[in-house]
Amino acid sequence: MPAIVIVGAQWGDEGKGKATDHLxxxxxxxxxxxxxxxxxxxxxxxxxxxxxxxLPSGILTPGCTPVIGNGVVVDLDVLFHEIDGLEAxxxxxxxxxxxxxxxxxxxxNRTLDKVAERxxxxxxxxxxxxxxxxxxxxxxNRIGIRIxxxxxxxxxxxxxxxALELKTQILTKVYNRRAPSVDxxxxxxxxxxxxxxxxxxxxxxxxxxxxxxxxxxxxxxGQATLLDVDHGTYPFVTSSSATAGGACTGSGIPPTxxxxxxxxxxxxxxxxxxxxxxxxxxxxxxxxxxxxxxxFGTTTxxxxxxxxxxxxxxxxxxxxxxxxxxxxxxxxxxxxLEQIPVCVAYDVDGERYDEMPANQSAFxxxxxxxxxxxGWSEDISGAxxxxxxxxxxxxxxxxxxxxxGARMSxxxxxxxxxxxxxxxxxx
Numbered sequence: 001m002p003a004i005v006i007v008g009a010q011w012g013d014e015g016k017g018k019a020t021d022h023l024x025x026x027x028x029x030x031x032x033x034x035x036x037x038x039x040x041x042x043x044x045x046x047x048x049x050x051x052x053x054x055l056p057s058g059i060l061t062p063g064c065t066p067v068i069g070n071g072v073v074v075d076l077d078v079l080f081h082e083i084d085g086l087e088a089x090x091x092x093x094x095x096x097x098x099x100x101x102x103x104x105x106x107x108x109n110r111t112l113d114k115v116a117e118r119x120x121x122x123x124x125x126x127x128x129x130x131x132x133x134x135x136x137x138x139x140x141n142r143i144g145i146r147i148x149x150x151x152x153x154x155x156x157x158x159x160x161x162x163a164l165e166l167k168t169q170i171l172t173k174v175y176n177r178r179a180p181s182v183d184x185x186x187x188x189x190x191x192x193x194x195x196x197x198x199x200x201x202x203x204x205x206x207x208x209x210x211x212x213x214x215x216x217x218x219x220x221x222g223q224a225t226l227l228d229v230d231h232g233t234y235p236f237v238t239s240s241s242a243t244a245g246g247a248c249t250g251s252g253i254p255p256t257x258x259x260x261x262x263x264x265x266x267x268x269x270x271x272x273x274x275x276x277x278x279x280x281x282x283x284x285x286x287x288x289x290x291x292x293x294x295x296f297g298t299t300t301x302x303x304x305x306x307x308x309x310x311x312x313x314x315x316x317x318x319x320x321x322x323x324x325x326x327x328x329x330x331x332x333x334x335x336x337l338e339q340i341p342v343c344v345a346y347d348v349d350g351e352r353y354d355e356m357p358a359n360q361s362a363f364x365x366x367x368x369x370x371x372x373x374x375g376w377s378e379d380i381s382g383a384x385x386x387x388x389x390x391x392x393x394x395x396x397x398x399x400x401x402x403x404x405g406a407r408m409s410x411x412x413x414x415x416x417x418x419x420x421x422x423x424x425x426x427x
Contacts, residue, residue, distance in 0.1 A: 008224025011271030015329035030058025033250030035222025071250020204252025236275025279307030318405030
């Protein structure tokens, strides 16, 4: 059975966790393939709300094996804090698997992340300060610490010592901060080794064998397309590959085994952190979207920047990821609006752009070109078929499908897993 990829089509927080959980009962493995605990998923099951930061959403589905892939950077304190929290609520986490090749966030990475962001001042990126960026930098500089290193104390000490040779100089001489000692870092990492060991395996082999047996593997992205380190709004991006291509490198599953790419897109647009945002609203409409949609970060609690739906971004995401299906979330948030603007193109110094500008300066200066659609006032939370939606809501969904580059297969009409209109089965 081929693999399925789920990605975010905007700047994150589109509702990937809900979509993953919606598919979870039909898949055998759910793999987180990028990022760390710098973003979160909120999943609502009945009266219970779960905020996940590092663990794959599939951990909430009985019988599904959740996997942290090699492309993830792991904060072990956060990992076990999440595991303990779920187990206290009766969730079985014993099926979790963690790649031996995933990189570990060390204490010095968290320190560097925080002081470097403060040092940037007005040029700050908007990092969460959790050490994700410096850990990926260590990975590329080949001085990173991997999960498997925790099971060989001699190798671990050598690697930490090598990493701290440079970082101690940077922390003390550039940022005037005290660096941790080699022994301190090694001791902290080793304190997790015994508990971690049962979860660790060769996840590329595990997933390859699962596909050979005809089982279904769902690959779940953290962050989103416009935050991808290569294809996002650089430099205001994350440090990993959050697109469908990253699913292959972050899991060890080859592209020939993927036959469906599902992109999650919100019925409006949000982003957290710094960077350009053409449809951003600084008025009562933005406040309405933020408050009605509860647009506050799952991990950070930061209020999200809000704006209208951007079809240019959606088309870009469809092209870059090879999207086969869109899942449109939070349509219910728009209920009560008399008129709903949709960005269909950009105006940059008098020139119309129907696709993403290749030049980042042009994107920074992009002014949205809007088309306007009539709103609706009826409660749509109980809709389960397109015909259940008010005529204007149906027209809005159909219009977004026509201008976004791929079909709209599922429409979310509320926070709970069953609150969805299925237009086309995802599998």
